Amino acid sequence: MHIIKLDATDSTNSYLRKLSASETVDDYTAIITEKQTEGRGQMGTIWSSQSSKNLTFSVFKDMSEFQLEHPFYISIVTALAVLKTLQFSSISRLSIKWPNDILSANKKICGILIENVIKQNKINASIIGIGLNVNQTEFENLPKASSLKILSGKVYDLNELAIAILNNLKDCFSLLKDGKYDVLKAEYETRLFRKNKPSTFKDAEGLMFSGFIKGISDSGNLQILLEDNIIKSFDLKEVSLLY
Known part of the structure; x- marks a missing residue:
């Protein structure tokens, strides 16, 4: 895996999209920044994060060899990869708030933004943006936000978390490439926040x-x-x- 670290950028998704448009980018290349000035969430919302406290990064995923009818499976894979990582980080009561926010109990700890690159009416690549609240402990005017440190009392190494997420992404995308749609969908649905409530x-x-x-x-x-x-x-x- 190829990791590029930046002191600051407007958006890691935007940076990676421009990079991939101008040169060949290796599969699972990740852009990690200390500070993101214009982070974006779903439906055009703003993702705010304290500098150097959280994990804000984007991953390039080559989708050219995937026969993918439904793009939402990229969201499923990403959400499950993050969940898998957090399960080994002493974080409990994890769930997915549709479509792909990660919660602990009813507190949001991670947001995901996926932007697909289309060529010849087919998804050629995905830019997977992940914003994970890690060591930040104050969230002004965000009562539903939390972080790994608040939930566990531990300080986490951002690089270790990033590498763990990347490895879990590889595992989950392997299932997708093998056509294990039912397995991935069933696990995602099992984790849905407020399912059957x-x-x-x-x-x-x-x-x-x-x-x-x-x-x-x-x-x-x-x-x-x-x-x-x-x-x-x-x-x-x-x-x-x-x-």
């Missing part, structure tokens, strides 16, 4: 409704059991889970 959601119009998370479709849509005993699928723009 009464939950409140908000739709695109801002209306709230109740339901039970049952799983996901192959395309990554969230499947919710509604009050009239009908399971309906929602994409990321159509629903958000309130918790």
